[in-house]
Amino acid sequence: MTTTREFTITREFAAPRELVFRAWTDPQHLTRWYGPRGCTTPLESISADVRPGGTWRATMVVEATGQEFPTGGFYVEVRAPERLVFTWREPGGDAESVVTVELADLGDGRTGMTFHQAGFTSEDTSHGVRAGWSSAFARLTEHLTDPEEENRS
Structure with a gap:
């Protein structure tokens, strides 16, 4: 018998909720933060058909080795700007x-995020994925501080 593992991560961002939601659903934003430090996610590898039943995909590339980690799935629930499953x-x-x-929406242009992931068959996988998301959320925080940074160069 396998046991399903799950975890929750909470973060607070100094950005409006609409921007945080776009960071989760717009490839132009995802390419800037999706994946742990040491990885990039090329824009051309990202697609997001953001509607219930729509699919998404993104490929993380390890900067040091070029090793690729494609991920993907489908959207179950989309309620902009408050909930994404x-x-x-x-x-x-x-x-x-x-x-x-x-x-x-926490007011004053701040957003609270509750991230929950469930369905892992091993605790090791759950711990590894949690560490990856934690690192990615540090990158998301940086991106939300200046989301237009790359567009000015």
Whole structure:
């Protein structure tokens, strides 16, 4: 018998909820933060058909080795700008997990994010994925501080 593992991560961003939601759904934003430090996610590898039943994909590339990690899934629920539910699977993997992102307007242009991922069949996988998301959310925080930075150069 396998045990399903899950985890929750909370963050607060100095950015309006609408911008944080776009950071989760717009490839122009995703390319700037999706993936842990040491990885890039090329814009051409990202697609997002943001509607219930729509698919998404993104390929993280390890900067040091060029090794690719494609991910993808489909959207289960989309309620802009407050809630996003989607499946998450590495192609070729035998397990699919479900991600729920809830965004709360905290006032003064701040947003609270509750990220929950469930459906792992091992605790090791859950811990590794959690560490990856934690690193990615540090990159998301930096991106939301200056989301137009790359467009000015």
